[in-house]
Amino acid sequence: MHEVITISVSQRANHLATQFFNCRETLLYDNTKDKVNDPKIFLNPTIDRISKTVSYSPRALLWDAKTGNGSLGSYQYSDGSDYYFKNDDDKPSDGDLIQTHPVIPKSDYQRALDAGLPEPKLNNSNTKYWSDYARLIYQPSSFNILRDWYHDTDNPNRPDFKSLKDRRFDKFIIGEEEFKSNYLVDFFDTNLHHELEQCDTLQGFNIITDIDNGWGGFSSALLVELRNELPKNTYFSWAFHESDPYTVSYTRNTKVQFNKKTAEQIANKIRATTSLSQESDLFFPVYSDPEYSNWEIGSLVCPLFDGLNSVLDGTDTEKRRNMQYLSELIQNGDNNRKIISSANMIKKDRIIDYLYYSRFPTQSRKSSSAVSEFHVFSKCSISRSNKEMKDSAEIKDVTNKQINTYGYKFADTVSDQFKEDSNYELCLTSDERCRNVFKEYGDFVSKYIKYDDDREDMKNSLENTASAYEFGWYDDSDSGDDNY
Secondary structure (H helix, E strand, C coil): CCEEEEEEECHHHHHHHHHHHHHHHHHHCCCCCCCCECHHHCEEEEEECCCCEEEEEECEEEEEEECCCCCCCCCCCCCCCCCCCCCHHHCCCCCCCCCCCCCCCCCHHHHHHHHCCCCCCCCHHHCCCHHHCCCCCCCHHHEEEEEEEECCCCCCCCCEECCCCCCECCCHHHHHHHHHHHCHHHHHHCHHHHHHHCCCCEEEEEEEEECCCHHHHHHHHHHHHHHHHCCCCEEEEEEEEECCHHHHHHHHCCCCCCCHHHHHHHHHHHHHHHHHHHHCCEEEEEEECCCCCHHHHHHHHHHHHHHHHHHHHECCCCCCCCHHHHHHHHHCCCCCCCECCEEEEECCCCEEECECHHHCCCCCCECCCCCCCCCEEEEEEEEECCCCCCCHHHCCCCCEEEEEECCCCCCCCCCHHHCCCCCEEEEEEEECHHHHHHHHHHHHHHHHCCCCCCHHHHHHHHHHHHHCCCCCCECCCCCCHHHC
């Protein structure tokens, strides 16, 4: 058994993790003779030998702001005291109840689950918190809460300092210092240690996070320490990118324009991207469409996240792969190429592109004699169906690797508009567009980040990453400043 632990860092990340584990839960009720997946890869089994039953909890560590868990208490579904008292009077008193914030009512969906009744239909109004529709019971050690930052339902992705409405968790440096100063030792010695003890042979981690705000710095600091502690494991980072002046320029075909707020957003994004991509074995720059709620974003991205992870837990040993295999397949001999630049879900009637880099404006730096299209360094196609794809020998494109896995089984918590058929294909690509993105980031640092201590380190890191995705001849005398 080769377990995978999911670490989700932010309210939005927890929505995706919740949808994923809800989909894992639906597979537990597969009554077919041959089960398609091994639940123990992503879920931790607890065997009750008296009742002869098995219960499962997610192998997960969730980070959120205070009250970000909604009505769900850390010990709400945990076992009571193990001590037996002959007389009730011998039991210790419950003590005084101190209320620090308004009580968040349990959602109708959770009430229905607890009572064994039909669940109500979900929508944006009753899915403000990821816990409103979580179907599995998490271990108390899965919950990690920021002490001084409170969840704000009006701005759920930027926690509020002590709920005072005057300071937000919106800068990389704030998140980085928050983890290093307050949580580094406690997290590794307690909750992470407990989760590792539940694994026999851990193969790696999925890190899900935001990068436009303080969560980017928080997750970057966490991953650096985690990699130092467990250097032999494999790490996949899934980074939510919000809309910014680059995506607006791409959509409207206009020049890129920044103000103070958006310039800070891009600076956060650059710092988190450079740190996370360097420490990860694969880096997925996922686009978070501002038109959708966090619940809808989790529903939309789940086929991508679930699709790649389905390769890791299939019961068919001939089709199952591990995280190291996938990372080496994408890197294709160059471990500096860790970034997935394009991830498409291909169906008969449409194509869904999940990534931010596909929405980044293209500024050609190729010489006139060079090919204008992006060069593909590696490509991986994951087919989710029972139908076999063509053998690799029949495929002429040597950069395209084929993987077959079982079909998608979505949970009832997925938004109706994103409930996909079980059969589809995921196409993951690492191509030259990464150079385009990092060159533009380098121009931004040169133009807008003048006095920060890490300015030169950022420029060097961006230049090194861009050079890993070079192919052919370039004319870099065009600095790209005309686009600002």
